[in-house]
């Protein structure tokens with residue numbers, strides 16, 4: 001991979017577990033390995049803060065960022081990463097990675113209006129992740145999943161697949177999120193957004209929709225309703 005766009009960089013706050021000091025961490029995406037995993041260039045230093053950080057600096061897991069990778073990396077350094085509640089206070093990322101910021105803002109707004117914390121299940125995926133899901137689906141061992149590329153229907157290897165990016169699922173572009181809401185608080189049991197008529201009407205007013213039939217959780221920006 002050659003040029004990496006600027007927005008493939010992320011910054012966040014991390015708490016040093018040994019002394020509870022809060023530090024900034026950041027690094028830059030370098031490329032993608034042949035398994036479809038992101039490779040990062042580490043640039044963190046307490047004496048070398050992010051030059052692009054504004055005075056109003058906040059944790060920013062924005063477009064094309066990798067919240068999960070951030071957490072794992074920071075944990076390995078003995079730090080606990082947390083996301084700023086200032087940005088999307090009504091969202092809880094269910095172990096995945098944030099996608100499109102406009103979509104995230106709207107889902108956050110949905111939670112604010114409905115007075116519930118939103119659970120962002122599977123959000124942005126790599127083509128490799130979509131490939132694995134698609135193969136599970138056609139083998140009958142997984143849920144309905146969109147194509148992982150534009151060339152192959154049915155069985156194929158990752159080596160074949162990766163020659164035909166991008167993946168056909170809107171999850172890969174970060175433009176789809178499998179969305180539910182917690183019954184109470186920020187953890188515990190949760191319900192698909194499409195199961196609640198009040199959530200549905202708020203989604204309509206915010207310009208969100210459920211465009212995939214049989215998936216009353218797969219949320220995108222738009223007005224196509226198939227669930």
Ligand SMILES: [Zn+2]
Pocket residue numbers: 130131132134148149156157158161162
């Ligand atoms: Zn594939």
Ligand SMILES: [Zn+2]
Pocket residue numbers: 171176177178217218219
């Ligand atoms: Zn989905």
